[in-house]
Amino acid sequence: MKDHLTTTEDFIKIPDYQNQQPRILTIQEVAKLLRVHRSTISRYAQAGILKSYVLGNRRLFKDSDVWSFFDNQVAQNCVSGKEYPHGNSRYPET
Numbered sequence: 001m002k003d004h005l006t007t008t009e010d011f012i013k014i015p016d017y018q019n020q021q022p023r024i025l026t027i028q029e030v031a032k033l034l035r036v037h038r039s040t041i042s043r044y045a046q047a048g049i050l051k052s053y054v055l056g057n058r059r060l061f062k063d064s065d066v067w068s069f070f071d072n073q074v075a076q077n078c079v080s081g082k083e084y085p086h087g088n089s090r091y092p093e094t
Helices: 027-034 038-047 063-071
Strands: 024-026 053-055 058-062
Touching: 024 027, 024 063, 027 038, 027 058, 027 063, 038 058, 058 063
Parallel strands: none
Antiparallel strands: 024 058, 053 058
């Protein structure tokens, strides 16, 4: 038995995502996860913005594809360096 923690792995259990099977999600599950309406997810999938798979009459998503999509949705006002108070890019203070 160890007397103390010696490495990060001893302190925090780091999941190994590379060896895991992707979790398959429905439109409803993706919508709940991203906190948007189901029709928004359907629209993104049909437009090819969010990668999806059609199996029979069902549209399914890999969780890794959903998180990749999410990671690419960076707010433009944060990226451009032109952040406005209270996130109001429409009416900047003068």
